[in-house]
Amino acid sequence: MKKMKRADFLMGAAALAVSVLGIAWSQASPVKPGAEMIVRQHNHEVLRVELTDNSEETWTLGEPGHQNVVQRKGTRARVVKADCPDQICVKQGWVDKDGDQLLCVPHRLLVEIRSKGAKTIDALAR
Amino acid sequence: MRFVDSVVRQGMFVALALSLQLLESMLPMPLPIPGLKLGLANLVSVYLLLAADWHVAMRVAAIRVLLAALFGGTLLGPAFWLSSAGAFASLVGMTLLLRTASANITILGVSLVGAILHNLAQLLAASYLMQTTGVFSLWPWLVLFAVPAGFVTGWSARALWKRTQWMWG
Ligand SMILES: [Zn+2]
Numbered sequence: 001m002k003k004m005k006r007a008d009f010l011m012g013a014a015a016l017a018v019s020v021l022g023i024a025w026s027q028a029s030p031v032k033p034g035a036e037m038i039v040r041q042h043n044h045e046v047l048r049v050e051l052t053d054n055s056e057e058t059w060t061l062g063e064p065g066h067q068n069v070v071q072r073k074g075t076r077a078r079v080v081k082a083d084c085p086d087q088i089c090v091k092q093g094w095v096d097k098d099g100d101q102l103l104c105v106p107h108r109l110l111v112e113i114r115s116k117g118a119k120t121i122d123a124l125a126r
Numbered sequence: 127m128r129f130v131d132s133v134v135r136q137g138m139f140v141a142l143a144l145s146l147q148l149l150e151s152m153l154p155m156p157l158p159i160p161g162l163k164l165g166l167a168n169l170v171s172v173y174l175l176l177a178a179d180w181h182v183a184m185r186v187a188a189i190r191v192l193l194a195a196l197f198g199g200t201l202l203g204p205a206f207w208l209s210s211a212g213a214f215a216s217l218v219g220m221t222l223l224l225r226t227a228s229a230n231i232t233i234l235g236v237s238l239v240g241a242i243l244h245n246l247a248q249l250l251a252a253s254y255l256m257q258t259t260g261v262f263s264l265w266p267w268l269v270l271f272a273v274p275a276g277f278v279t280g281w282s283a284r285a286l287w288k289r290t291q292w293m294w295g
Contacts, residue, residue, distance in 0.1 A: 005235070007231040011235050011238055012276075012277060016269075019267075023266040088158045091155075093158075099263065103160045105208065105252055105255065105256070106203065110258055112258070112260060
């Protein structure tokens with residue numbers, strides 16, 4: 001049995017190339033001013049605030065056992081703490097780019113940064 | 127005797143896959159990305175595709191995902207659907223690839239495709255659960271990790287298989 005065939009190598013190289021291009025493209029996407037932070041819980045919008053000044057706000061969402069504390073500082077947003085098992089939402093840290101998302105899959109919580117009136121794929125699909 | 131033998135063997139692989147999944151959940155993740163998995167338990171699936179067949183691999187994976195969810199108390203929760211989608215998509219993809227292209231690729235390529243499908247299916251499940259397509263912006267990161275993970279898994283599975291062929295005689 002051959003250790004590795006050409007197709008194995010080509011598939012790996014192609015996947016890496018596509019991935020690197022994808023990352024480069026997403027890093028290059030522009031940040032638009034006047035964005036909003038939208039929070040959805042179980043697919044229902046629970047919060048929508050403008051990301052404008054340098055003030056700071058904190059919201060506690062959900063009941064204990066199902067709770068996320070979301071913070072806005074100026075135009076940045078993060079999940080300060082959560083009692084979900086994986087803590088992925090907290091570890092994601094700050095987001096501030098158009099289309100950025102904080103995701104807490106166990107609590108089905110989604111924090112999204114979106115330019116006002118931006119036509120996202122989601123909006124088109126609806 | 128043959129039946130007992132196969133039940134015992136499959137039980138052993140379920141236990142092994144469960145331990146690997148548990149071990150993985152305790153390891154720190156390099157990046158906080160939903161759906162990002164090293165796919166340690168996938169090693170058992172790839173190994174079983176080599177040593178047994180897809181029936182066995184599918185059964186072991188299904189029981190592993192179910193038991194992990196039962197033990198973790200996440201049965202029918204979001205994490206359960208994500209790992210089910212990942213395990214199922216990767217096994218189906220790997221089986222099809224082994225059947226159609228095994229003349230041109232080795233288990234390394236098969237495992238690579240399995241790792242990529244595993245991650246993409248998790249994203250798809252997440253985007254459905256959260257009703258957002260925004261999570262797809264994460265796919266380049268998932269693919270980036272799937273390439274080394276897939277190759278290492280394929281390589282390890284083959285090495286294990288070579289040393290354990292006597293078990294399947
Ligand atoms: Zn969380």
